[in-house]
Amino acid sequence: MNLNIKYFGLLTEVTLCSEETVPFSKATVSELLDLLFEKHPDLKNKDFQVALNNEIVSKDTLITANELALLPPFSGG
Amino acid sequence: MNDKKIKNVFIEGAISSEFIGRSIAKHQTKTSIGAHNIFLGQVRADEVDEKTIYAIEYTAYKDMANAKFHDIREATFKKFDLTCMHIYHSLGTVKVGEICLFVFVSSPRRKQVFKALEYVVEEIKAKVPVYGKEIFEDASHQWKVNS
Numbered sequence: 351m352n353l354n355i356k357y358f359g360l361l362t363e364v365t366l367c368s369e370e371t372v373p374f375s376k377a378t379v380s381e382l383l384d385l386l387f388e389k390h391p392d393l394k395n396k397d398f399q400v401a402l403n404n405e406i407v408s409k410d411t412l413i414t415a416n417e418l419a420l421l422p423p424f425s426g427g
Numbered sequence: 428m429n430d431k432k433i434k435n436v437f438i439e440g441a442i443s444s445e446f447i448g449r450s451i452a453k454h455q456t457k458t459s460i461g462a463h464n465i466f467l468g469q470v471r472a473d474e475v476d477e478k479t480i481y482a483i484e485y486t487a488y489k490d491m492a493n494a495k496f497h498d499i500r501e502a503t504f505k506k507f508d509l510t511c512m513h514i515y516h517s518l519g520t521v522k523v524g525e526i527c528l529f530v531f532v533s534s535p536r537r538k539q540v541f542k543a544l545e546y547v548v549e550e551i552k553a554k555v556p557v558y559g560k561e562i563f564e565d566a567s568h569q570w571k572v573n574s
């Protein structure tokens with residue numbers, strides 16, 4: 351299964367992309383983050399939440415969607 | 428989530444005063460309304476380390492943002508006695524002095540709109556994945572942080 355990861359705000363300057371696809375089998379958010387931290391070590395020091403299906407989820411959530419977003423603190427308005 | 432259609436809240440670039448004026452005019456036919464309240468977010472020329480902000484470039488996780496705007500609308504209608512509500516947020520570049528957020532609430536009576544407007548704006552700031560990249564006059568930038 352392929353998982354599409356979206357990055358926003360400041361995080362796009364860490365990953366140097368706004369989205370990427372990673373090959374991925376059934377796992378939790380925190381297991382996926384380990385994989386992303388290997389790829390982008392500087393992500394570890396950044397403040398962000400994870401969204402699945404348009405909702406913020408906790409790190410122990412099992413990933414069931416095929417898109418996931420890493421969201422730094424919001425700054426709308 | 429209910430079955431009401433999720434609207435697109437985003438407008439490319441600044442929100443013009445003509446757009447805001449037209450939006451007000453459209454309510455003249457809704458004669459049960461006795462009070463409107465409007466919030467306009469304007470891009471501020473903040474100074475940071477002797478550099479001045481020239482514009483903000485907005486991006487968003489659009490699907491989630493529109494879903495959150497929808498949830499905020501629904502929650503606001505439940506909480507307050509409103510006749511109607513409109514929310515518009517800019518995407519892309521908005522220069523200092525221009526409007527980037529337009530929230531418009533209407534009700535038969537004034538007390539509801541004062542409370543409702545503050546609630547909507549605070550909810551937007553807290554729950555909607557929108558990002559502002561603050562561009563300085565020398566083209567350097569920093570990421571906006573909401574206070």
